[in-house]
Amino acid sequence: MQNFAAPAQTLVAEMTAAAAAEPQRAVAFQGAPGANSHVAAREAFPDGLPLPCFDFVDAIDAVKDGRADCAVIPIENSLHGRVADMHFLLPESGLAITGEHFLPIRHALIGRGPVSEIRQAMSHPQALGQCRHWLRAHGIEPVTYPDTAGAAAMVAELADPAIAALAPPGAAALYGLDLLATDIADADHNMTRFVTLARGSRPAVGEGPWMTTLIFEVKNIPAALYKAMGGFATNGVNMTKLESYQRGGSFAATEFYADVEGKTGDPGFDRAVEELGFHSKWVRLLGTYRQARARG
Secondary structure, three states: OOOOOHHHHHHHHHHHHHHHHOHHHEEEEEOOOOOHHHHHHHHHOOOOEEEEEOOHHHHHHHHHOOOOOEEEEEEEEOOOEEOOOHHHHHHHHOOEEEEEEEEEOOOEEEEOOOHHHOOEEEEOHHHHHHOHHHHHHOOOEEEEOOOHHHHHHHHHHHOOOOEEEEEOOHHHHHOOOEEEEEOOOOOOOOEEEEEEEEOOOOOOOOOOOEEEEEEEEEOOOOOHHHHHHHHHHHOOOOEEEEEEEEOOOOOOOEEEEEEEEOOOOOHHHHHHHHHHHHOEEEEEEEEEEEOOOOOO
């Protein structure tokens, strides 16, 4: 809590105390009260007790330590791509993905204004990237901050009319600031996908459709990825996402993150994953969960 700006600390203390009293209802999220992750946590778990955490590692640790039942973490955005570090934090966390939630993002410029006097805008790198054209057009310099609502709290603390924040509109009232401009993202389809992380996987029972997230590393031989993907094609299993990333700075071994429609126990899915394993050094399932919205 000591890392949050002073205007946020009272709210953080109240929410942390409530979550500590009923950890089985606590839902950890990264950011100060009013952040998009806070909004997503409330929508995904209406009966939960949102627990603000300063960074992603803190939110993950809250679940691992039993201070929260789960965490709601952003993983990708329709405008700005994947959220930095999540491909590394997810497998290292030891937690399982048990759900997903999609949140339309509506950024607002919050401060003491007017807009013509704003010289800097503070926010999370994702928010700054999603509004970069608007900021450039208004001559406003982007300034990185760990989260959106936390930036609003810092702007309230600084009380400098030349510094504003990019944050959800609701953060303005929380921190006594003015809404200077709304809906300023560079595209109308701005959407962030969140995943729910818990200490153990949840059985995939009931109606689907189901999604499974997995990571793998192919063998360092010609056509390894092509062969590894073949099992999904021949078994009619749809892969909705495939991203590569490097670990360890070797630039030799490429790891992949994938979202695949289906679940363990489906014959086609099982055969596809078996063939993937044959052509990979290792395969790890991060979780199976019900799709929050249809793909395609």
